[in-house]
Amino acid sequence: MARIVMKFGGTSMAGTERIRRVAKIVQRQQAAGHEVAVVVSAMAGETDRLVNFSREASALYDPAEYDVVVASGEQVTSGLLAMHLQALGSKARSWLGWQLPVRTDDAHGSARIEAIDSDAVIASMQAGEIAVIPGFQGISPQGRITTLGRGGSDTSAVAVAAAVKADRCDIYTDVDGVYTTDPRIVAKARKLKNVTYEEMLELASVGSKVLQTRSVSLAMKEKVRVQVLSSFIDEDAPAADTLPGTMIVSDEELAKIQEGLDMERQLITGIAADKNDAKVILTAVPDRPGAVATIFGPLAAANINVDMIIQNVGRADTDTDVTFTVPQADLERTKAVLDENRPSIGYEKLSTDPKISKISVVGVGMRSHAGVAATMFKALADRGINIQAISTSEIKVSVLIDSDETELAVRLLHTAYGLDAA
Numbered sequence: 144m145a146r147i148v149m150k151f152g153g154t155s156m157a158g159t160e161r162i163r164r165v166a167k168i169v170q171r172q173q174a175a176g177h178e179v180a181v182v183v184s185a186m187a188g189e190t191d192r193l194v195n196f197s198r199e200a201s202a203l204y205d206p207a208e209y210d211v212v213v214a215s216g217e218q219v220t221s222g223l224l225a226m227h228l229q230a231l232g233s234k235a236r237s238w239l240g241w242q243l244p245v246r247t248d249d250a251h252g253s254a255r256i257e258a259i260d261s262d263a264v265i266a267s268m269q270a271g272e273i274a275v276i277p278g279f280q281g282i283s284p285q286g287r288i289t290t291l292g293r294g295g296s297d298t299s300a301v302a303v304a305a306a307v308k309a310d311r312c313d314i315y316t317d318v319d320g321v322y323t324t325d326p327r328i329v330a331k332a333r334k335l336k337n338v339t340y341e342e343m344l345e346l347a348s349v350g351s352k353v354l355q356t357r358s359v360s361l362a363m364k365e366k367v368r369v370q371v372l373s374s375f376i377d378e379d380a381p382a383a384d385t386l387p388g389t390m391i392v393s394d395e396e397l398a399k400i401q402e403g404l405d406m407e408r409q410l411i412t413g414i415a416a417d418k419n420d421a422k423v424i425l426t427a428v429p430d431r432p433g434a435v436a437t438i439f440g441p442l443a444a445a446n447i448n449v450d451m452i453i454q455n456v457g458r459a460d461t462d463t464d465v466t467f468t469v470p471q472a473d474l475e476r477t478k479a480v481l482d483e484n485r486p487s488i489g490y491e492k493l494s495t496d497p498k499i500s501k502i503s504v505v506g507v508g509m510r511s512h513a514g515v516a517a518t519m520f521k522a523l524a525d526r527g528i529n530i531q532a533i534s535t536s537e538i539k540v541s542v543l544i545d546s547d548e549t550e551l552a553v554r555l556l557h558t559a560y561g562l563d564a565a
């Protein structure tokens with residue numbers, strides 16, 4: 144017997160037929176002898192609709208009331224799923240965020256979970272009742288409803304799994320797992336059986352949008368084993384015990400799994416592409432101590448996230464060029480901040496290029512291997528793809544290229560690292 148938290152996203156909860164299917168999938172886990180809690184999203188599209196109503200009410204809506212409005216989508220689906228489970232003969236009840244409670248801070252619209260009181264829900268699970276918990280919502284220290292930020296129900300599910308000490312947190316979604324790269328770009332992409340938390344964080348933050356990034360950090364911190372799997376399995380498919388999806392685990396667990404399978408660790412686990420950044424170039428910045436601080440201080444103060452940074456060697460030892468990337472959505476604000484601070488920075492010219500793409504190769508296997516970056520540079524060079532910037536970490540090498548070459552680069556690298564499915 145295991146204790147399992149199951150999470151279903153908006154597509155799985157959109158309408159009576161789908162909720163009934165979810166109820167059957169949940170029931171099968173219980174029938175297999177497990178204790179089950181379910182975390183649900185609002186019906187697909189519902190949260191967007193509620194956000195719009197808030198905007199229409201007032202451009203300067205009260206964030207606390209916004210949370211009252213947008214949290215309601217999950218209240219509806221949790222009640223409905225409990226009804227469907229009951230109709231199928233199971234004991235079930237909903238536990239709203241304020242009832243458990245899921246305690247958060249008071250940052251309305253993007254609250255963080257601080258603690259979840261789990262005694263009551265564990266007792267009810269042990270008594271054979273299925274606990275249905277709306278994702279995305281909690282309660283502030285002032286007793287008001289909060290929400291966790293868009294996509295937050297993944298984080299709710301991981302937090303519940305940690306609180307009830309679940310053996311596993313199964314995230315049912317509209318993809319059937321995590322792939323070596325985007326299967327829409329590379330038809331030969333393979334589904335990964337296992338991926339580590341750190342790899343998942345790198346893959347998620349650079350484009351494989353399967354789970355909310357925050358949920359992966361939380362799973363890593365709380366050591367929650369997370370499985371991503373499809374909610375479109377047919378009802379006769381084997382129970383999730385056979386782990387049909389991708390397991391997200393710690394380095395240690397991965398090492399154990401691979402030892403058991405007598406398998407050599409892949410050098411590279413996956414390749415991600417991200418077209419959401421823009422490049423900013425400042426020419427002829429005075430080359431003196433403190434120069435870059437005058438650039439990045441004001442950007443940080445404006446909450447603009449800078450990613451890759453290159454400072455070129457100065458010309459004639461008096462000035463230098465500084466290149467960096469920011470989210471495209473922040474480009475206009477970035478220009479305004481730099482313009483405003485031009486007197487203290489002292490650059491000559493500001494130019495920008497939104498037509499760039501960041502390609503990353505990710506894998507814990509590269510920790511113990513040299514030559515990963517060289518393989519990447521050579522594969523790109525052989526096809527005449529120009530590298531505009533490079534950054535590395537222990538488990539990742541990223542390069543910046545022209546965005547027109549994104550698909551070509553991902554395909555080349557997928558082949559170069561031997562990731563193509565047979």
Ligand code: ASP
Nearest residue numbers: 184190279293294295296
């Ligand atoms: N319903 C919320 C949203 O659409 C939370 C979630 O589904 O994860 O953002």
Ligand code: MG
Nearest residue numbers: 152294297355
């Ligand atoms: Mg989601």
